Amino acid sequence: MPAQDVLVIGLGYVGLPLAVQAARAGFRVTGFDTSAEIAAGLNAGRSHVDDVSAAEVGDARARGLRATSDEAEIGPQDVIVICVPTPLSQADGPDLGAVRAAAVAAGRLLRPGTLVSLESTTYPGTTDEVVRPLLEKTSGLTAGIDFWLVFSPERIDPGNPVYGLVNTPKIVGGVTPSCADAAAAFYGRICEQVVRAASAREAEMAKLLENTYRHVNIALVNEMAIFCRELGVDLHDAIRCAATKPFGFQPFYPGPGVGGHCIPIDPNYLSYKVRTLGYPFRFVELAQEINGRMPAYVTERAAELLNRNSKPVNGARVLLLGVTYKQDIADQRESPARPIARKLRARGAR
Ligand SMILES: NC(=O)c1ccc[n+]([C@@H]2O[C@H](COP(=O)([O-])OP(=O)(O)OC[C@H]3O[C@@H](n4cnc5c(N)ncnc54)[C@H](O)[C@@H]3O)[C@@H](O)[C@H]2O)c1
Numbered sequence: 001m002p003a004q005d006v007l008v009i010g011l012g013y014v015g016l017p018l019a020v021q022a023a024r025a026g027f028r029v030t031g032f033d034t035s036a037e038i039a040a041g042l043n044a045g046r047s048h049v050d051d052v053s054a055a056e057v058g059d060a061r062a063r064g065l066r067a068t069s070d071e072a073e074i075g076p077q078d079v080i081v082i083c084v085p086t087p088l089s090q091a092d093g094p095d096l097g098a099v100r101a102a103a104v105a106a107g108r109l110l111r112p113g114t115l116v117s118l119e120s121t122t123y124p125g126t127t128d129e130v131v132r133p134l135l136e137k138t139s140g141l142t143a144g145i146d147f148w149l150v151f152s153p154e155r156i157d158p159g160n161p162v163y164g165l166v167n168t169p170k171i172v173g174g175v176t177p178s179c180a181d182a183a184a185a186f187y188g189r190i191c192e193q194v195v196r197a198a199s200a201r202e203a204e205m206a207k208l209l210e211n212t213y214r215h216v217n218i219a220l221v222n223e224m225a226i227f228c229r230e231l232g233v234d235l236h237d238a239i240r241c242a243a244t245k246p247f248g249f250q251p252f253y254p255g256p257g258v259g260g261h262c263i264p265i266d267p268n269y270l271s272y273k274v275r276t277l278g279y280p281f282r283f284v285e286l287a288q289e290i291n292g293r294m295p296a297y298v299t300e301r302a303a304e305l306l307n308r309n310s311k312p313v314n315g316a317r318v319l320l321l322g323v324t325y326k327q328d329i330a331d332q333r334e335s336p337a338r339p340i341a342r343k344l345r346a347r348g349a350r
Pocket of ligand 1: 015033035
């Protein structure tokens with residue numbers, strides 16, 4: 001019999017779209033978030049996430065979606081999906097505090113046959129080495145025998161009008177093949193295509209490979225932007241021409257730095273894990289250095305433009321157009337607009 005009761009833990013940019021789509025697919029969905037404000041807002045039909053409208057929340061509510069911040073209100077579940085944040089810790093490694101707390105909560109709620117899916121981005125090995133022992137200890141059950149455990153990376157692209165949760169292929173990596181079977185059956189009811197990874201580790205690595213690939217390629221064009229200007233080359237035009245090649249090239253564009261939750265942060269999880277082997281992940285560290293210097297470069301260019309008009313930065317009025325980390329969204333997390341504003345203000349600009 002197909003699973004019926006679904007619990008989504010963490011109702012943010014990742015968890016809310018999933019909760020809404022699962023309700024649409026016919027599941028009885030409960031959303032659990034430690035923020036009472038978020039739970040109350042959703043229960044009142046409000047959305048706090050760009051890509052989910054109030055109408056979609058209303059529709060999901062009509063189909064039975066309910067949100068809570070009180071774990072005591074939640075009963076046993078057929079499926080539990082963990083979508084909590086994985087910020088960087090002080091030491092630049094991943095802070096798995098929320099993932100651990102969610103795994104303990106899931107452990108209390110799972111019963112024989114429950115599927116647990118971790119969607120939070122993290123380093124390879126987390127599902128098997130961190131989440132699995134917490135679930136097994138809290139529940140007294142064994143993954144792969146009594147319940148199913150997978151990693152399934154979220155690939156949401158906020159503000160993308162074409163690709164969303166339903167039509168982006170969904171990767172599932174089980175700690176055992178039976179775990180992947182259970183996850184393929186669940187996500188197959190929500191997403192058009194499910195892709196099976198060899199195990200949870202490959203699914204974890206696939207997500208970090210996707211984000212590292214973008215991080216490194218953005219750094220490549222950012223570095224090129226700086227010397228192209230000195231060489232008198234219009235890099236945007238060069239990219240436009242290169243992008244006409246129908247194979248073997250994907251365009252990336254220079255900018256004032258990288259923002260959002262994924263690109264500036266996720267590759268750190270991988271470099272953290274590689275460092276435990278005793279050597280650095282040089283591509284990621286170089287990309288971080290280059291992208292991290294872009295706000296200072298943009299500030300310097302603004303000063304040059306003012307100078308060309310015989311104006312000092314001190315006292316100049318400067319308008320920053322676009323403070324979110326990319327177009328058509330409201331998310332300002334890690335936006336390079338902030339360090340640019342800080343640097344300009346430090347030089348006296350208004
Ligand atoms: N935003 C994206 O575009 C995106 C894309 C792919 C992957 N991810 C990954 O997905 C994960 C979630 O990201 P997000 O952007 O949805 O974060 P978010 O901050 O928007 O949402 C997370 C939610 O979890 C809640 N929460 C925190 N701790 C909790 C706990 N212990 N129990 C229950 N709820 C808790 C928070 O209150 C918040 O509402 C992260 O690992 C992130 O790297 C995000």
